[in-house]
Amino acid sequence: MRFEDQRRLLVQELRQQGIRDEAVLAAFSKVPRELYVLPQYKDYAYRNRPLPIGQEQTISQPLMVAIMLEHLELKPEDLVLEIGTGSGYECALLAEIAGEVCSVERLEELSLTAQGVLKEAGYKNIYFRIGDGAQGWLKAYPPHKEFDKIIVSAGARQIPTRLQEQLKLGGILVVPVGTCAYQILTKVIRTENGYSVSEHGACAFVPLISK
Numbered sequence: 113m114r115f116e117d118q119r120r121l122l123v124q125e126l127r128q129q130g131i132r133d134e135a136v137l138a139a140f141s142k143v144p145r146e147l148y149v150l151p152q153y154k155d156y157a158y159r160n161r162p163l164p165i166g167q168e169q170t171i172s173q174p175l176m177v178a179i180m181l182e183h184l185e186l187k188p189e190d191l192v193l194e195i196g197t198g199s200g201y202e203c204a205l206l207a208e209i210a211g212e213v214c215s216v217e218r219l220e221e222l223s224l225t226a227q228g229v230l231k232e233a234g235y236k237n238i239y240f241r242i243g244d245g246a247q248g249w250l251k252a253y254p255p256h257k258e259f260d261k262i263i264v265s266a267g268a269r270q271i272p273t274r275l276q277e278q279l280k281l282g283g284i285l286v287v288p289v290g291t292c293a294y295q296i297l298t299k300v301i302r303t304e305n306g307y308s309v310s311e312h313g314a315c316a317f318v319p320l321i322s323k
């Protein structure tokens with residue numbers, strides 16, 4: 113089956129699994145996942161499952177990415193920080209929906225590969241940093257100190273303090289929190305008085321490696 117047809121079926125599956133945000137579904141209809149997987153996995157690109165991307169990391173399961181993006185309540189003008197560029201797939205989905213994306217990856221080789229694919233795809237609204245994303249953006253350009261939305265696509269032991277501090281008022285952070293084996297998808301909203309935290313089911317991500 114052609115990749116376009118497989119992509120359409122994947123979007124149908126996401127709808128059936130309960131994804132309702134039309135902007136999220138439109139982004140999944142647009143971004144070719146086959147560009148972000150290793151050549152030997154292209155035939156599996158539209159299975160609703162994670163796949164290895166090298167260096168013991170994975171491109172996340174499409175349904176999990178869709179759930180996280182839906183929790184972010186993305187708007188076209190949003191400034192988004194992504195921790196864990198990985199393959200660049202989720203980064204492309206974010207760049208389709210939001211205004212600007214800053215993406216941090218600790219493994220240089222993965223970041224450079226993803227940067228290549230995303231540039232080739234023509235995205236002009238993505239900025240990259242190689243380093244520990246748990247510390248936040250920390251780059252002189254673009255000089256952002258706070259974000260509308262922050263998404264962490266690796267499992268953290270606890271809510272990363274530095275990241276919640278980099279949320280704008282009303283901003284949303286989505287992060288898997290727990291052990292190496294499994295985590296709870298956690299949503300943090302910055303409020304006038306601090307932070308409001310809610311939990312949204314179990315998930316399993318590669319660990320967030322940080323000091």
Ligand code: SAH
Pocket residue numbers: 169170171172195196197198199200201202203216217218219222243244245246265266318319320321322
């Ligand atoms: N969003 C990615 C998912 C990649 S898996 C995708 O769509 O493919 C999670 C990624 O987080 C891995 O590439 C891993 O190297 C990275 N990672 C782990 N700890 C990190 C940290 N402290 N800072 C930045 N990236 C980190």
